[in-house]
Amino acid sequence: MFMTLTAGHGSEQTDAWLERRRPAKFPRRSWASPEPFVRRATEHNSGDDALRALPWVRSATAYQRITVGLDALVAGTGVAVAALLGGADRGSVLLLGAVCAVALPAIVGLMRGYERHNMGDGPDEFQVVLRASVLIAGLVMALAYLTPLTAPREVVLVGVPVVAATACAARYVHRRFLHAKRNRGQAMMRTIVVGDTASVTDVVDDLSLAPYHGYLVIGTCLSDVVPDAVPAVPVPTLGALADVPQVVSDYAVSVVVVAGNALSGQALRRLSWALRRAGAELVVAPGLVEVAQERVSVHPTAGLSLLRLEIEPPRRRMLAKAVMDRALGLCALAVLAPVILTAALAVRLTSPGPAFYRQTRVGVDGRDFTIWKLRSMYRDADRRRAELLARSDGDGLLFKMAHDPRVTPVGRVLRRFSLDELPQFFNVVRGDMSLVGPRPPLREEVLAYHDAVHQRLRVKPGITGLWQVSGRSDLPWDEAIRLDLRYVDNWSVTMDLMILWKTFRAVVTGAGAY
Structure with a gap:
């Protein structure tokens, strides 16, 4: 099932009329003009090759080359070592590699x-x-069939x-270095956001x-800016909407983000023509959340x-998730059975x-199921919970205590x-839970949900989830809900x-666990 949204379509004459009459800070030039923009000397650029010399451009190019x-x-x-271990001759090993x-x-x-827009993110x-x-596997098989080259099945x-796993791991490590640099303000794309004040403020805050x-x-650059009255936005106002191409040139901007509906249809098309000459990318924020x-x-x-917006995952994706859950769940139970039994013996002998x-939780579509965990608290923990509610470290509906007196030393x-969670693999194999999904709530928590939070019940609850890996118990309730709803809307096997x-x-690091 899909939802279709129009990305804007207006009268060319009306858009051109508005473009010519909007307020401007700098001398006006038509966005459709073939003349190049004159770059004025500022502290942000110097000379015609300034854009190529900017640190973010050098970093992006270096990131591509290293990758x-x-x-x-x-x-x-990887291929050469596999061929060598498979018994191929030296010539075949070198050629395959x-x-x-x-x-x-x-x-x-x-x-x-x-x-660049496909690297370092997502x-x-x-x-x-x-x-x-x-395709590499197919290429190797084709070479083995069509040529005298020795290509062992190994x-x-x-x-x-x-090779696939190592390449992904290498990219992950490389990406971590890039993200660390960006958190320090390096390797960034210089960006301006254009549109009305309210829409621009939201986008700036999110970015x-x-x-x-x-x-x-x-x-x-704001559409509602007027002389002697600059609207309050989190970053400086560099000009009006008509000034966007000149601002791009003067401030060595690499990305222009259009927010709200101040530009659409032919006006947006004409802006793309101007930005092509000014040397910047155009990004439209359509307001989808x-x-x-x-x-x-x-x-x-x-x-x-x-x-076209996909609002229901295709059946093939749901089938792939179900197969992955059952297969990995069975493997996890087989591998972790000694750990679970040892931990269970420790729990039984020490308290x-x-x-x-066992506890009743709410699963997909509001159905109750019994969740299994290793006992980490004393037997009277449920009765004492009501006494400790006022001392909870969690906000919202989530009860958490950093130093919960109900937890046993072994617990x-x-x-x-997170060893107490391991028996939940049994729930995964049974089909009550998934490996990845929202936290399985208690019935009293569900009764206190407001409308949007009920969307968490559209998918199976999981042993782990997006909010758990984003901070676990350290996250406030509203942020945890936001991450759970993001997962419900956008889950995929790759995301899992x-x-x-x-x-x-x-x-391994124990982040947010108590």
Whole structure:
């Protein structure tokens, strides 16, 4: 099921009339003019090659080159080692390694995996590597069939999967370095936000909360600015809407974000012409909230640009999630059974009561189920909960205490490493829960939900989830709900795998656990 949104369509004469009559700070020039913009000397630029010399441009180019080099090194080395261990002759080993070292970057490049907006942020670059690895496996099999080259099956069955995993791991580490630089204000894209004051303020606030995306907002151009009265926005107002191309040139801006509905239709088209000459990218913030890229597609229809928004996940994705949950759940139970049994014995020997704790929770579509955990509290914990509500460290409906007196000494160790959650893999295998999803709530919590929070019950609850890997108990209730709703709207198998990886990292460090 899809929802279709129009991305704007207006009268060309009306847009041109508004463009000519809007207030301007600098000498007015038509956005459709073929003349280049005259860059005035400011502290932000110097000379015609200023944009190429800016630190963010150098960093972006270096990031691309290093990523290409990592892909080539990983592909060549991984395939060559697999061929060598499979018994291939030296010539075949060298040739296979060289071919794959060239082929993987070439395929990723053809899939647009090295473009700046696809790198350093989001799951796209990992997905491209995985798809390219499948084609590398096909290439190796074709070479083995069509040429005298010796290509042992170990190359396809072991070498290519190892290459895919290593390339993704290398990109992840490389991305962490990039995000660290962006958190220090480096390797950022100089950005201005244009539109009406209210819309611009919202976008500026949102971008400032996530510097790892790489947008450094240096100013705004407002549609509702008037002489001698500059509206209050979080960053400097550099001009009016008509001044956008000149501001881009003067302040060495690389990205222009259009917020709200101040520009649409032909006016937006004409702005794109001006920015092409000024050397900046155009980004439109359509006002959609918490929507992942995979859910949106553009369909040109009758001269309109229609945004089609996916509002229900396709059945194939739901089937893939179900298969992954059951398969990984069974594997986890088999591998972790000794750990669970040892922990259960420790619980049973150190405090009176059963080793396992059962509780009724609310699952998908509001259905009750019984959740299983290793008991980490004394037997009277449920009765004492009401006495401790006033001392809760959590806000909202979530009850949490950093130093909960109901927790046993062994229970503190289990909670520190999230071992008390391990029996929930049984709930995953049964189908009551998923590996990844919102936290399974109590019935009394659900009764206190307001309208939007009920959306958490649209998917199965999970052992881990987006809010758990984003701060766990350290997050306020409203932020936890926001992250849960983001997951419900945008979940995918790739997102689940990323959350599982981040969960492992959070468990090892113990972040937010008590």
